[in-house]
Amino acid sequence: MTNYNDAKQRYEELGIDCEKAIEILKNISVSLHCWQGDDVRGFDSDPNKPLTGGIQTTGNYKGRARDYKELMADLDEVLKLIPGKPKMNLHASYAIFEDGEWVDRDKLEPKHFEKWVEFCKERGLGCDFNPTFFSHEKCDPLTLSSANEETRKFWIEHGKACIRISNYLAKELNDKCVMNIWTGDGFKDIPGDRLGPRKRYQESIDEILKEPYDFNKVKPCVESKVFGIGVESYTVGSSEFALSYAAFNKDKCIPLMDNGHYHPTEVVSDKIPSLLTFFDEIALHVTRPIRWDSDHVVLFDDETKEIAREIVRCGIDRVNIALDYFDASINRISAWVTGYRNVQKALLFALLQPTAELKKLQDEQNFSKLMVVQEELKTMPFNEIWDEYCKRCNKPKDGVWYKEVERYEREVLSKRG
Numbered sequence: 096m097t098n099y100n101d102a103k104q105r106y107e108e109l110g111i112d113c114e115k116a117i118e119i120l121k122n123i124s125v126s127l128h129c130w131q132g133d134d135v136r137g138f139d140s141d142p143n144k145p146l147t148g149g150i151q152t153t154g155n156y157k158g159r160a161r162d163y164k165e166l167m168a169d170l171d172e173v174l175k176l177i178p179g180k181p182k183m184n185l186h187a188s189y190a191i192f193e194d195g196e197w198v199d200r201d202k203l204e205p206k207h208f209e210k211w212v213e214f215c216k217e218r219g220l221g222c223d224f225n226p227t228f229f230s231h232e233k234c235d236p237l238t239l240s241s242a243n244e245e246t247r248k249f250w251i252e253h254g255k256a257c258i259r260i261s262n263y264l265a266k267e268l269n270d271k272c273v274m275n276i277w278t279g280d281g282f283k284d285i286p287g288d289r290l291g292p293r294k295r296y297q298e299s300i301d302e303i304l305k306e307p308y309d310f311n312k313v314k315p316c317v318e319s320k321v322f323g324i325g326v327e328s329y330t331v332g333s334s335e336f337a338l339s340y341a342a343f344n345k346d347k348c349i350p351l352m353d354n355g356h357y358h359p360t361e362v363v364s365d366k367i368p369s370l371l372t373f374f375d376e377i378a379l380h381v382t383r384p385i386r387w388d389s390d391h392v393v394l395f396d397d398e399t400k401e402i403a404r405e406i407v408r409c410g411i412d413r414v415n416i417a418l419d420y421f422d423a424s425i426n427r428i429s430a431w432v433t434g435y436r437n438v439q440k441a442l443l444f445a446l447l448q449p450t451a452e453l454k455k456l457q458d459e460q461n462f463s464k465l466m467v468v469q470e471e472l473k474t475m476p477f478n479e480i481w482d483e484y485c486k487r488c489n490k491p492k493d494g495v496w497y498k499e500v501e502r503y504e505r506e507v508l509s510k511r512g
């Protein structure tokens with residue numbers, strides 16, 4: 096206890112209120128992606144079919160969740176170990192079919208997510224949603240941008256079904272539902288027509304967004320990407336495409352930036368205030384890019400901290416935060432918990448910055464002091480505040496939670512075939 100009080104006092108000397116930071120963080124909602132638990136396979140088709148759409152998981156660590164019961168049990172294990180205010184994030188491919196029923200993605204209905212609604216209600220969670228425009232035989236390889244009208248129609252119908260499901264989630268759970276449109280549409284090699292697919296993509300999103308929804312409750316997003324594996328030469332939903340689409344349709348959707356989807360020297364931390372100059376609200380996928388991969392587990396690294404600082408400075412309510420990574424080479428619970436806790440840590444770290452002072456130093460051109468203050472913040476007794484935050488959320492602190500992951504691996508995961 097004294098450790099926390101001493102640390103708190105050190106922060107107070109800089110004019111920083113730890114109690115306030117803790118209270119704010121408790122209420123920042125961060126979406127927990129269901130797809131870390133089963134390597135993005137979903138339940139709506141053969142789990143051994145390949146992932147398509149330019150995304151890939153690598154590794155074959157024991158214990159992948161093979162059905163919704165296992166996935167929910169794993170999520171419960173994760174929820175025990177993460178502080179803060181998590182929210183679920185589902186993909187359409189995680190529809191739950193029972194009694195031999197099955198429908199294709201264009202025919203999905205809210206009832207296929209009833210069990211997820213129950214799951215969320217029992218745990219007091221909201222839920223975000225994603226149409227699944229990949230890993231399906233109707234990817235030719237394009238979906239919403241396909242030149243084949245039948246294919247394109249199928250995927251538009253899928254998008255519309257997902258709006259209806261998002262309406263249902265928002266209503267049942269009484270919380271905003273962010274519905275993200277991402278497709279892996281693109282080509283491995285040099286295209287013969289770049290404009291055509293983009294025009295069709297635009298028209299398809301227009302069609303999907305004609306499905307009625309209340310924009311205060313359901314937030315369709317358009318996520319861009321630079322390239323994907325097997326889709327190296329051309330991405331239909333490029334950054335310029337997605338941002339322009341969102342800007343021209345501000346009353347209907349918001350842009351989503353995934354920090355794994357840019358060239359390696361570009362940083363999303365800097366793009367956040369750029370977009371918030373023009374958009375009231377944006378959405379983020381927080382991940383860690385490494386070379387060709389955009390989906391490594393989030394660490395407590397400089398860019399994650401910088402992203403959190405911009406979220407805090409620009410307005411927490413204006414940014415919808417979600418996790419998006421998948422690692423099949425390590426314990427999947429550990430991957431989930433590590434990434435989630437690191438986003439929480441980065442947000443707490445950001446809330447413990449003298450924001451007003453830093454701004455003042457910059458405006459007064461006192462760049463020497465600005466550098467010194469920012470450097471000294473790095474070695475403040477942050478860990479004491481983090482421990483206290485975990486304690487107040489009734490969640491284990493660092494150094495303790497991993498033992499529980501080991502127990503779960505021993506008793507549950509290692510028994511899965």
Ligand code: RNT
Nearest residue numbers: 130150225277353380419
């Ligand atoms: C892929 C995108 C997309 C997916 C999820 C599963 O590069 O980031 O958001 O990761 O929809």
Ligand code: ZN
Nearest residue numbers: 318353380419
């Ligand atoms: Zn993403």
